[in-house]
Amino acid sequence: MTNRWTDGPGPRLRDVSEDELLAQIFPLLPRGGPVVVAPGDDTALVRTAYGSVLATTDTMVRGRDWLDEWSSPADVGGKSVAQNVADIASMGGRATALLVTLVADPETPVAWVLDFAAGLGAAAAEIEVPIAGGDLSSAPAGTLMVSITALGDVDGDPVLRSGARGGDVVAVAGTLGRSAAGFVLLQQDRADDDEDLVREHVRPRPPYEQGPVARSAGATAMIDLSDGLVRDAGRVAAASGVRLELSTELLRADLDRLTGVLDDDAALGCVLTGGEEHSLLACFPPEVALPDGWRRIGQVGAGEGVTVDGRPRSGGGWDHFHP
Amino acid sequence: MTNRWTDGPGPRLRDVSEDELLAQIFPLLPRGGPVVVAPGDDTALVRTAYGSVLATTDTMVRGRDWLDEWSSPADVGGKSVAQNVADIASMGGRATALLVTLVADPETPVAWVLDFAAGLGAAAAEIEVPIAGGDLSSAPAGTLMVSITALGDVDGDPVLRSGARGGDVVAVAGTLGRSAAGFVLLQQDRADDDEDLVREHVRPRPPYEQGPVARSAGATAMIDLSDGLVRDAGRVAAASGVRLELSTELLRADLDRLTGVLDDDAALGCVLTGGEEHSLLACFPPEVALPDGWRRIGQVGAGEGVTVDGRPRSGGGWDHFHP
Structure with missing residues (x-):
């Protein structure tokens, strides 16, 4: 029937x-x-x-x-x-x-x-x-x-994705690329090579406390990095009508963490597009001193989308029905 | 592996x-x-x-x-x-x-x-x-x-399952047994016999509005009937440390609604133990005039559990892992 x-x-x-x-x-x-x-x-x-x-x-x-x-x-x-x-x-x-x-x-x-x-x-x-x-x-x-x-x-108004303004500093609290690097190790049956990275994949501990800290400090926009740095930065850019300009020089420590475990291209891929990290990305007005726990990774400019070292970059994607 | x-x-x-x-x-x-x-x-x-x-x-x-x-x-x-x-x-x-x-x-x-x-x-x-x-x-x-x-x-304190007291009136807002009767018709491939009952099974419309009404009127305990009248009445009885005494005479209209569609035993089973009705059962102090939309089906006495016409009755059961 x-x-x-x-x-x-x-x-x-x-x-x-x-x-x-x-x-x-x-x-x-x-x-x-x-x-x-x-x-x-x-x-x-x-x-x-x-x-x-x-x-x-x-x-x-x-x-x-x-x-x-x-x-x-x-x-x-x-x-x-x-x-x-x-x-x-x-x-x-x-x-x-x-x-x-x-x-x-x-x-x-x-x-x-x-x-x-x-x-x-x-x-x-x-x-x-x-x-x-x-x-x-x-x-x-x-x-x-x-x-x-x-x-x-939330104490007062929440921080949305849509408040970033040209001249803001783009900053991150928490790690970048480690969950994705742990995932690569699991896929390659190399979990023993770096158990800390694997742990960050299977059991992340995001810096939740930094959400209210960023709000109190005056963050204009915020998002949690569930689908990768570039893709989620692109969501802030789209909601705010601005461009987020990232710099790999400012991501050096994140990249260095993966050296020796992954080659340079794979490490860059994990840091820029690796998902499930659940670190926080926020934008702060330029006159604000970044709170402890936050580090600058770029700036907000006019335009749209996300650039990395001046070149437009898209974040790849994840779609539940087309994995 | x-x-x-x-x-x-x-x-x-x-x-x-x-x-x-x-x-x-x-x-x-x-x-x-x-x-x-x-x-x-x-x-x-x-x-x-x-x-x-x-x-x-x-x-x-x-x-x-x-x-x-x-x-x-x-x-x-x-x-x-x-x-x-x-x-x-x-x-x-x-x-x-x-x-x-x-x-x-x-x-x-x-x-x-x-x-x-x-x-x-x-x-x-x-x-x-x-x-x-x-x-x-x-x-x-x-x-x-x-x-x-x-x-x-909720406007103030919520109405819990645990507030029923001896002497309270047990009352219901909404229908009883119709969802279960509709389910029986579907199982017996007799959906055409009473489309209204079938509709009450596949698309119930509980009397939500009566929840705040009962609270304002002074209801001492309340529950929604998701697992059957007797079983859910038993939950109020257990939480309140009382006995809920139901009367089939007071359920006459509910039973009559099913006459001609189901035999008397099946109709009584649906009214007393049929689930997924999502009508509301509440207890009210005896001095309270029942609000419009509520009708008396029994009273609260000393003891435990649920009686129907004076005899202890258990509600059957539903367990997700043993359907």
Whole structure:
């Protein structure tokens, strides 16, 4: 028996880009009301008579976002916290609570779930963020996924992607390229060559604390680096209507960290386009002294897009339905 | 190559009950802080210096929570809104925003996703709840799931499950047994016999508005009926340390609605134990006049558990890993 919705002709998700799909979905969904910022930034801000709250959600799917050979269940739990809390931090906020959904094949070992919960709990406890609730569901054979919603507070207005101005300094808090370098080592079966890099891939610990610090210091725009430096810098450039001009000279320490593990081209690729680092990129007015924990990697100029050493550069891409 | 986490010996999720699993997970997760109510009620309340927010999350998985033969994509979208918003209502709150996660096999037709978004958007727009954000991820072949987080406001303290007192009136807002009756018709390939009942199964429209109404009227305890009248009444009884005494005489109209479609035993089963209705059950002090939209179905007495016409009754059960 055919089903008009599942068996009909017409394009499949694999046939359209994520951006094309979202462009068709967004007009179908109600907007506005108490939702002050959304979608299109890292995190929504919902402001009502009873207060304001930041809210963001992110999902990890086995086989897409992690491989069991490389990540322990505790790693998956820790990384799921990191991804979501970094999105709160990138608005200048602090996470206040997490909701955790686990959808699992009934054949999943109980030990997997308990190690996952221990890793998630430890990552949340370290930053004093309680688990407020969640959901547990069964899934078809082989499927295992984790979806987290993080809630947070921001002291006043959040820092958006759209506030960068010509003359601002572009700065980063946290590492660059290490998660991607760890991923390369895992792919090449060379995990023993640099266990620290592998750890930064399977269990990142982003500099969440620097989000509110940057906000207090006067950051004009901020984003967390989930899809790579150049791609995420391009998002700030597009939202702000400016050009972000990066300099490899200012990335020297990041590149040097990967020397001896990867060749120079691969190291540059990891630093410029490696994803899942979850460090923070922000723009600061030129008169602001960068807070401790932040380092300059470029400047904001007129124009659009991202340049590296004066040449336009695009960040490559990641699309969930065309990996 | 075997993997210690996925291939090791030891119990699987199918070998333990959901309650046993949660009892092992909860101690691993940090609690407290700004989370005032959680877990163990329908919805968490997170209260900080910046305000307070209700937050709840619920997931629907194809093959578990819906079948493509019975539910259109728009039905799935509408029901996912209903489930979550009913949880906010059951605290006496109003939903303020939704976050929507869709995890889909890349072979999913684009038309499925757009019809889903239209149904979700229409259900949210009808109650003026904007979509604040979400996430889109790819899934293994055949997997399709939707996870929603609902945020909400409550005017003062929320209504918990734990406040019922001896002498209170037990009352319901909304229908009883119709979703389950519709499910029976679908299973028996008799959907044409009563399309309204089928619609109440695939696309419920719970009486959300009655949550704040009950709170204002002085409800002492409230829950949304997601797992059946007796089972959910039992949760209020357990949380409050009382007995909920139900009367089939007071359920006469609900039973009569199913006459001619189901035999008397099946009708009684649907009304007492049918799930996914998402009507609201609340307890009110005896001196309170029940608000419009609420009707008495029993009373609160001393003891524990639930009685129907004076006899103890358990609600059956639903466990995600042992359906």
